[in-house]
Amino acid sequence: MTIQPSQTTQLLTSQDNGVLTLQLNRPEKKNALTKALYTELAEAFRAAAADDAIHVVLIHGGDDFSAGNDLKDFLGQPGDFLTSPAGSFLLAITEFNKPIIAAVDGYAVGIGTTLLLHCDLVYCSERATFMLPFINLGLVPEFAATLLLPQTAGYHLAAELLLLGEPFDANTAVRAGLVNAVFDSDQLLDHARDIAQKLADKPVEALRQTRTLLRTVPESIQDRIIREANIFTTLLDSDDAVAAMEAILNKSGKS
Numbered sequence: 001m002t003i004q005p006s007q008t009t010q011l012l013t014s015q016d017n018g019v020l021t022l023q024l025n026r027p028e029k030k031n032a033l034t035k036a037l038y039t040e041l042a043e044a045f046r047a048a049a050a051d052d053a054i055h056v057v058l059i060h061g062g063d064d065f066s067a068g069n070d071l072k073d074f075l076g077q078p079g080d081f082l083t084s085p086a087g088s089f090l091l092a093i094t095e096f097n098k099p100i101i102a103a104v105d106g107y108a109v110g111i112g113t114t115l116l117l118h119c120d121l122v123y124c125s126e127r128a129t130f131m132l133p134f135i136n137l138g139l140v141p142e143f144a145a146t147l148l149l150p151q152t153a154g155y156h157l158a159a160e161l162l163l164l165g166e167p168f169d170a171n172t173a174v175r176a177g178l179v180n181a182v183f184d185s186d187q188l189l190d191h192a193r194d195i196a197q198k199l200a201d202k203p204v205e206a207l208r209q210t211r212t213l214l215r216t217v218p219e220s221i222q223d224r225i226i227r228e229a230n231i232f233t234t235l236l237d238s239d240d241a242v243a244a245m246e247a248i249l250n251k252s253g254k255s
Contacts, residue, residue: 009025019054019055020054021057022044027063033086042085057100058196059115059119065108066110067110068111069086069110081236082226093143094144101123102192103188104128107131117144124173125183125188126182138238138243143225148217
């Protein structure tokens with residue numbers, strides 16, 4: 001099975017020497033995620049999992065990794081969170097059994113940050129800005145962030161980042177275990193590509209099995225995602241969440 005180039009302008013794909021590169025491509029919205037983009041990403045990861053020619057996935061966003069969810073689009077997500085396009089993407093990532101590398105430039109907000117907890121190697125630029133603003137939107141974190149971030153950052157730093165929901169810089173991201181190393185923007189993607197190729201050249205099954213062992217945790221990520229998603233779904237319809245997101249939309253003139 002071979003990954004075909006994406007036909008959407010929101011996700012660019014390329015495949016070379018065992019590396020599948022996925023580029024989020026909504027630069028005018030700082031790569032805010034839509035239902036359509038979630039669907040494309042979920043399909044790409046599921047196809048990559050089934051394609052023996054793909055050994056590693058590299059994901060990046062150009063000048064901005066992702067500003068999180070496109071709130072106007074996200075408020076229209078159908079049904080339960082886990083059955084939504086966003087939920088489908090989360091589950092596709094947690095079921096994926098090959099290494100994922102992320103190159104983060106510019107903004108990484110919300111899922112743009114929690115996604116990094118599911119990547120195996122993460123590199124960012126000096127100007128990268130991270131944020132976990134869920135509590136400010138009247139929501140709880142998603143993507144098993146309440147389980148994984150304390151494991152990488154320690155409880156107190158994880159609590160600071162999740163409870164305050166304030167922006168933090170590349171050095172803090174390194175301290176929190178979200179990022180391996182920091183580079184100049186013009187060197188970032190080349191470095192990530194070099195590392196992706198090194199991994200793709202490793203023995204395939206040993207690489208996959210080692211990655212699986214590294215990802216084994218006392219409580220499965222899927223269980224934590226379900227636990228979070230049940231609360232997330234309830235809070236998504238709350239007055240606080242709707243008001244917070246609508247306020248942001250009104251302020252930005254996008255409503």
